[in-house]
Amino acid sequence: MSTTAGGTRAVVVDDSRFMRTLIRNLLEEGGVEVVAEAADGEAAIETVAEHMPDVVTMDIEMPRMNGIEAVERIMTDSPTPVLMLSAHAEENADVTFEALDRGAVDFVTKPGGEVTSEMPRVKRELVDKVQSAAVVDLSVAGRRSSPPTARPQAATPGSIAPAVPASADGATVVIGASTGGPAVVEGVLGGLPPEAGLRVLIVQHMPEGFTARFAKRLDARSGYDVAEARDGERIGAGQARVAPGGSHLVVDDDRAGQLRLRLRGGDRIHGVKPAIDVTMSSAAEAVRGPLTTVLLTGMGRDGVEGMSAVKRAGGATVAQDERTSAIFGMPKRAIQAGHADEVLPAGEIAEGIVATLRN
Known part of the structure; x- marks a missing residue:
């Protein structure tokens, strides 16, 4: 569904009148037109059918439905892009990911009721997420494959050519994604054969408190040892780490077949933290041996400069194609800049990814 010529039209769903008013005010101050509100799930269904908005902001816990x-x-x-508003707590991560499995396109942490110095940042993040969700291609985002319930021990049939080059052991892969990315990241990591012995870093734009749960999902759905990255740890072949929300993930050095990882604070880059550019650029400087970077679906240009750095350093670069991208923003910009060796x-x-190692 595309936005109208007059801008993005939204429906706000929350059982709290105060929260509906707060979200409406933040969105309208950011240029988003709120065409209607609903206080529960049943009312939301009727309201969306009546007003046909570009996007819906949806609370999770509500009465009736x-x-x-x-x-x-x-x-x-x-069918309408839905952005979930989730309480900023790790215990809400499971239900938030379930909402993504059911068809929601993205989520954002619900703004607090108090007026603080953080409110401008909260408003900017909410408005950006709403506008990104509004342009998601639902024909792509809706194609969610059922992930395996048990950790695979070998490549999934038809997903990988059987021959894994001996030189792959100890190679590094950096994957960056934003809106629409979680399901694609799951598919990519689940398709990498454990016998390839890759070292994988994943930067998915996601708030603090949710990346640890995302790492657990990936660990259960791939043959790799996946966890949220910790400052100062070293990882080797067969291990994957997810950049924590609220920190930039940096590759510090590469010795004895192991990467040393650092977590950095600092400002948001491209409005996000973790930023894909930080991880890819540091990998370009520190990684010894084969390095492949992958840029997946998402709005904006994060990852474009990082891919450029990897290409200059002699690494391989892969971008997701337009047809399968929920939002063809980040990969499109990398392709247009000439930074993508392959578009897949x-x-x-x-x-x-395995093919880049053979080459």
């Missing part, structure tokens, strides 16, 4: 059930109904009855659909990226 919760946000997860409402997302599933909306995606069936009146989501289902072929894992095989493409």
Whole structure:
């Protein structure tokens, strides 16, 4: 669904009148038109069908029908991009990811009720997320494959050519993604054969408190040892680390087949932290041996400069194609800048990574 010529039109769903008013005010101050509100999931379904907005902001815990059930109904009855508003707590991560599995396109932490110095940043993040969600291609975002329930021990049939080069052991892969990325990251990592012995770093734009749960999902759905990255740790072949929300992930050095990782604070870059550019650029400087970077679906230009640094350093670069990208923003800019060696659909990226190692 595309936005109208007059700008982005939104429906706000929350059982708290105060929260609905707060979200409406933040969005309208940011140039988003709020065309209607709803106080629960059942009302949301009717309101979306009536007003046909570009995007819906959806609370999770509500009476009569919760946000997860409402997302599933909306995606069936009146397909519309839904942005989940999740309480900023790790215990809410499971239900937030379930909402993504049911069809929500992204999520953002719910703004607090108090007025603080952080409010301008909260407003900017909310408005950016709403505008990004509004342009998601639902025909792509809706194609969610059922992930395996057990950790795979070998490459999935048809996803990887069987021959893994001996030189792959100890090679490094950096994957960057934003809106629409979690499901694609799961597919790519799940398609990498454990016997390749790769060292994998994942930068998914995601708030603090959710990246640890995302790492657990990836650990259960791939043959790699996946965890949220810790400052100062070293990782070797067969291990993958997810950049924590709220920190930039830096590759410090590469010795004896192991990468040393550092977490850095500092300002947001391109409005996000972790930033893909930081991890890719540091990998270009520190990694010895084969290095492949992958830029997946997402709005903006994070990762473009990082891919450029990797290409200059002699590494391989892969971008997701337009047809399978929920938002063809970051990969498009990398392709237009000439930084992508290969442009591949989501289902072929894992095989493409192994192919770069053969070459």
